[in-house]
Amino acid sequence: MTKRLFKALVASAVLTLGAGTAATAAECIAPANPGGGWDFTCRQIGKIMYDIGAVDQPVQVTNMAGAGGGLAYNHVVAERNTDEDLIIAASTATSTRLAQNAYAGMTADQVRFVGAIGADPGVIVVAADSPYQSLNDLVEAIKADPGSVAFAGGSAVGGFDHIKPLMILQRAGFDDIKKVKYIGVDGGADAITQTVGGFTQAMTGDMSEIVGFLKAGEVRVIAVLTDERVPGFEDIPTAKEQGYDVVAVNWRGLYVPKGISDEKFEEWAGKLQQVADSDEWAAAMEANGLAPFTKVGGDFQSYVDNLVLEINAMSKELGVIQ
Amino acid sequence: MEIFANLALGFGIALSPFTLALAVAGCFLGTIIGALPGLGPSNGVAILIPLTFTMGLDATSALVLMTSVYYGAMYGGRISSILLNIPGDEPALMTTLDGYPMARQGRAGDALVLSGVASFVGAFLATVGLMLLAPMLARVAYLFGPAEYFALYLLAFCTLGGMASNNQAKAALASCIGLGIAMIGVDSSSGLPRLTGGNLHLYDGIDFLVAIVGLFAIAEVFFFIESHGKGSSIGVKLDKVRIPWKDIMDTKWTMLRASGVGFIAGILPGAGASLGSFLAYMSEKSIAGEKGGFGTGVAKGVAAPEAGNNSAAGGALVPMLTLGVPGSGTTAVLLALLMTLNITPGPTLFTERPEVVWGLIASLLIANVVLLLMNVPMVKIFVKVLMVPAWVLLPGVTMISFVGIYSLSGSYFDLLLMVGFGVLGYILRKLDIPTVPVILGILLGGNMEDALRRAMVLSDGDAMFLFSTPIAVGLWIAAIAGFVAPMFLRGVLKKPPAITD
Numbered sequence: 001m002t003k004r005l006f007k008a009l010v011a012s013a014v015l016t017l018g019a020g021t022a023a024t025a026a027e028c029i030a031p032a033n034p035g036g037g038w039d040f041t042c043r044q045i046g047k048i049m050y051d052i053g054a055v056d057q058p059v060q061v062t063n064m065a066g067a068g069g070g071l072a073y074n075h076v077v078a079e080r081n082t083d084e085d086l087i088i089a090a091s092t093a094t095s096t097r098l099a100q101n102a103y104a105g106m107t108a109d110q111v112r113f114v115g116a117i118g119a120d121p122g123v124i125v126v127a128a129d130s131p132y133q134s135l136n137d138l139v140e141a142i143k144a145d146p147g148s149v150a151f152a153g154g155s156a157v158g159g160f161d162h163i164k165p166l167m168i169l170q171r172a173g174f175d176d177i178k179k180v181k182y183i184g185v186d187g188g189a190d191a192i193t194q195t196v197g198g199f200t201q202a203m204t205g206d207m208s209e210i211v212g213f214l215k216a217g218e219v220r221v222i223a224v225l226t227d228e229r230v231p232g233f234e235d236i237p238t239a240k241e242q243g244y245d246v247v248a249v250n251w252r253g254l255y256v257p258k259g260i261s262d263e264k265f266e267e268w269a270g271k272l273q274q275v276a277d278s279d280e281w282a283a284a285m286e287a288n289g290l291a292p293f294t295k296v297g298g299d300f301q302s303y304v305d306n307l308v309l310e311i312n313a314m315s316k317e318l319g320v321i322q
Numbered sequence: 323m324e325i326f327a328n329l330a331l332g333f334g335i336a337l338s339p340f341t342l343a344l345a346v347a348g349c350f351l352g353t354i355i356g357a358l359p360g361l362g363p364s365n366g367v368a369i370l371i372p373l374t375f376t377m378g379l380d381a382t383s384a385l386v387l388m389t390s391v392y393y394g395a396m397y398g399g400r401i402s403s404i405l406l407n408i409p410g411d412e413p414a415l416m417t418t419l420d421g422y423p424m425a426r427q428g429r430a431g432d433a434l435v436l437s438g439v440a441s442f443v444g445a446f447l448a449t450v451g452l453m454l455l456a457p458m459l460a461r462v463a464y465l466f467g468p469a470e471y472f473a474l475y476l477l478a479f480c481t482l483g484g485m486a487s488n489n490q491a492k493a494a495l496a497s498c499i500g501l502g503i504a505m506i507g508v509d510s511s512s513g514l515p516r517l518t519g520g521n522l523h524l525y526d527g528i529d530f531l532v533a534i535v536g537l538f539a540i541a542e543v544f545f546f547i548e549s550h551g552k553g554s555s556i557g558v559k560l561d562k563v564r565i566p567w568k569d570i571m572d573t574k575w576t577m578l579r580a581s582g583v584g585f586i587a588g589i590l591p592g593a594g595a596s597l598g599s600f601l602a603y604m605s606e607k608s609i610a611g612e613k614g615g616f617g618t619g620v621a622k623g624v625a626a627p628e629a630g631n632n633s634a635a636g637g638a639l640v641p642m643l644t645l646g647v648p649g650s651g652t653t654a655v656l657l658a659l660l661m662t663l664n665i666t667p668g669p670t671l672f673t674e675r676p677e678v679v680w681g682l683i684a685s686l687l688i689a690n691v692v693l694l695l696m697n698v699p700m701v702k703i704f705v706k707v708l709m710v711p712a713w714v715l716l717p718g719v720t721m722i723s724f725v726g727i728y729s730l731s732g733s734y735f736d737l738l739l740m741v742g743f744g745v746l747g748y749i750l751r752k753l754d755i756p757t758v759p760v761i762l763g764i765l766l767g768g769n770m771e772d773a774l775r776r777a778m779v780l781s782d783g784d785a786m787f788l789f790s791t792p793i794a795v796g797l798w799i800a801a802i803a804g805f806v807a808p809m810f811l812r813g814v815l816k817k818p819p820a821i822t823d
Binding site: 196 | 465467673780
């Protein structure tokens, strides 16, 4: 831990020295190894910001993997609290972990969430030959006998995939959420396999995880958890139009250190908006199965605050946290 | 024909000059790794994995390089078996039985060429089998739920543990050590840390590459230090090499049968190439009967295990690619590589990443041809490598290990852990406890536990759920048989006689 911090310190010292001579080169921390979603966020947003001229130097990407993003979070809070040229990739997983106190006591109010510009819509999926035709069928079946439906998802128990069906069930007036069966498997593909195989009755995950199976005709999506129907998948109904007011998407966005000025915060929010409006970002979203989901500045901060509260309350009920 | 379209896609990727060069380099490295005693395919691949990261290879290229090394090592293992009576790797064990006597009769060149051809036949047929059967076997994944997976992992432990040692108790002990190590880290079902002693480095669990390199390579170095660095020496001279057409024609049916047996053994998760070559040799021996003269240096005794183990190597890729379950120690390492590259093997791999799968299959076919060309006329070059004194060889291995492991995570803690595993490996080998089940325990222990706990969630804690389907019951029976049967087969599992003169 101390070694890593020391390394990070040296790295930031080098960067600061570099920044002294050159104009301000922004840095984006991806709190994971190269190749994952956070890495994609940093590299794509950083590249587009430079390409469209929102920043005058290429954005430097630093990978800082560890503790599910906790290491990077700790680094930002403890070492870089006033660094105005720092952005950090975040997603729903960041807010879920903060809500569940998985970052060793650090809380969501120790940074500022600057914006999200794209999201992987949450979905509830059943096998193509399943008797459940709509979200309503599934909810009624669980209300009648909670043991009759088991969900499979790609995140661990208490993770966001687990939370999604529970949010729906709570809206439907079903409060005994501990009775709902959920198994966490290794990723969405595995969860689908279990559901098509009949070992679980429904799958909860992200749109990008199920597109292949949907095209192969193996599964039926009974609800997508967005405000509007997703472009390209217009025949899939939202949970909202079926009477369950749940929006649960895996957003891709950024946070910045707490200690920066309001002007700088607004500046980053503006740059993010520019990226969101660009054709390059539209193409990048399409290639990676993301749907438009743009919330920047204060809007986004209050969205994250509410999300953290809701997940926190639900996790307590589930017994995932005290 | 969809297969030809897919193959064309695969060759389109694999025939690019860069990937082709990687395949040739991989074959060459692999053959040397296989030929070096003690360096087998699994540690060879494990040591070379960091190379793919430093070279910044994309998924397909990395996979091409590593599978070329994998196939190359399977070919190369026979060289030291035949010339030194020391198996270059575990699966080449059976090749010593007839290969070395043949070499001592002055037919070392014949044995090397014949075994090279047999390796080609085995590996080629297995690749064809992989091509034809893998998409079909992919459908099988829908039949596997938590209960079936639990039984499958159990089968892997039982068969591999049973084959790897003459003593079941020691194999079981080794598996338990591995399972115990797998428990270290954050429990995925509850999020609570286990056995970490508060050390943050242990929260993500123990990286099995650290364990593999420690248990195999570092332990090897300790043995070398203990023997005060006695150099390796060539036991048999190799003068000239010509192609023994008569032997090749005589053994064609042997090669075909052995390939079939090996492929099936390879598909069974956990059985792997050692079982393939053993079964191939034993079945040919029983077909030939007493008159066959197996064990005295006959051509069939060389061809059968080589065709068998190379075919098993191809077969082992089937469950790895379609189910995400490794069929052997080396595919377990390859699986780790795939996961690091963000590729999740499973039934959707063939539909979602066809370029990876068919590029791989095409490059396997290419690697095979390259290996045949490399191993038959150029066999002398590889023999030269065996003359490199061990005091040059092993420090090199040590250096590669340290650099490789450090580059994985950039943490000196992993280096300490690796040396620790080296010490563990040394002690275990001194006690004649097999290290392969330890690796398997670390690798599959977490998955096995997850499968069990998922099964318990779905069934509300009813243990009979584990025996609820015919597949699960079948796997349980196979697992128990696989564990018990070697106790009765121990008589035929004797190791080859050591060099006495």
